[in-house]
Amino acid sequence: MALFHHHILIFLLLLLHHVPPCPATGGGGSWSLLLPSIGISAMHMQLLPTDRVVIYDRTDFGTSMISLRDGKCRPNSDDCSAHSVEYDVFHNSVRPLMVLSNVWCSSGSLMADGTLVQTGGWDDGDRVVRVYKSCDTCDWQEIPSGLSQMRWYATNHLLPDGRQIIIGGRQSFNYEFYPKKSGNENSPSLPFLVQTIEPNIENNLYPFVFLNTDGHLFIYANDRAILLDYVRNQVVKTYPTIPGGDPRNYPSTGSAVLLPLRIVQGIATHVEVLICGGAPKEAYVNANKGKFDGALNTCGRIKISDPDPQWVMETMPLARVMGDMLLLPNGDVLLINGGSAGVAGWELGRDPVLCPVSYRPSNPTESRFQVQNPTTIPRMYHSTAILLRDGRVLVGGSNPHDKYELGKNVLYPTELSLEAFSPPYLDSSSLGFRPVIISPKTVIHHGEWMFIRFQVSCPVDPNLVLVTMVAPPFNTHSFSMNQRLLVLDAGNTTVAVGKSHYEVSVMAPASSNVAPAGNFILFVVYQDIPSEGIWICIQ
Known part of the structure; x- marks a missing residue:
């Protein structure tokens, strides 16, 4: 009951500040609180083939709310709390994990054998590769110099040859692979990441990356995209600037999906990307001065497989920045989490968007969006969402602060809870x-x-x-x-x-x-x- 009253109080305080009202929904869906606290804020999440979810935040947040097992402490530290956990979906329980180096704002992907390979981070973790294979007693294994370059805010993707590609990161305008084919494998330069830097922002972070069906990589940064032959390090196609030219990548954080690929006789001939939300030009500069610009309410859709691809713009029912886009099993896209003003970064987002929105790609343009029922828990900067095998969406995280802020003296307290959103297809x-x-x-x-x-x-x-x-x-x-x-x-x-x-x-x-x-x-x-x-x- 105390937790319930706490969330109701937060909800009322947000109403006093400003929470954009949800339009008439008609979409349905329901929310359930799974755990009031997992001990950490879910900044990163990955579902494993064991139906367990690896979750972690960062190692320099301060002491978390969950202790390491068996009285252990991190090496050379008096911090005996965990900064990573494994969530068991079936048992609705968490187990603390020991992560050694700083995983803050890192990246990763599942390998073909189901192992999570996670790369980079901050400070002592910026060149580290970490491996996690799920079992009842397993823990993180770390490879201190697994990367040739610093990777902080990079993007990973699994490649056709079974390796991962790691693209970009702060002051890292290049890409590399893991595992390496040789000890001296180089990191090819990617000038596109320099060319697309937003004015007054020093870097180009967390680019949107998708494997095209021709084996090349679609890479989107801020307001435009290329198709990269990463084997030869050649740009094979340059896509037009998205209409309006507003930035969509971190910190003007929108989101993106590769729309469902329809496979006929094993082949997909039409490949489309959808990018939604973000923040206007200058929004990051303005937010740092205390002016929080309204988020973008547009989506751009482009057939990247066309000989002459062009953007088609659509309008969302709710503007959104820092939102997540997930592919649901029936082919719908779910937009969830985030705010309607400001940008990503410490204390720089405002006005949480509590209502998810579904998008049906094959519907006529005017009937693709549908607003779903709202949560009561704001999920702002550093929130996460993933699809579970049972069709629910696991939602966690939200910490707009540089440490844990659990009290009532901040606008958006650090959120340690896990929720599940059940889309309308799970209605009785x-x-x-x-x-x-x-x-x-x-x-x-x-x-x-x-x-x-x-x-x-x-x-x-x-x-x-x-x-x-x-x-x-x-x-x-x-x-x-x-x-x-x-x-x-x-x-x-x-x-x-x-x-x-x-x-x-x-x-x-x-x-x-x-x-x-x-x-x-x-x-x-x-x-x-x-x-x-x-x-x-x-x-």
């Missing part, structure tokens, strides 16, 4: 349409046919069945690295194989350019309602 009214996968195949190969049996209590129209695969991303600072959703062509291959039992046939993606080898969550979707997912591994 959808239960009769929700598929249940009953005969999964957990290991597949590129181009292989999959025969998936599932159960639905109502009669099934074969034309309304989809199979989707989601790569679980690494989420921090409003961007989900390595996020990818594939819609596998089911055609009308769904057939009845017994009472309320059906089988659908789909072909796996044909190449690692479309789907790098690794772990995905597979869903059967009927009438936009997804099953609980199952873990599969593409080899």
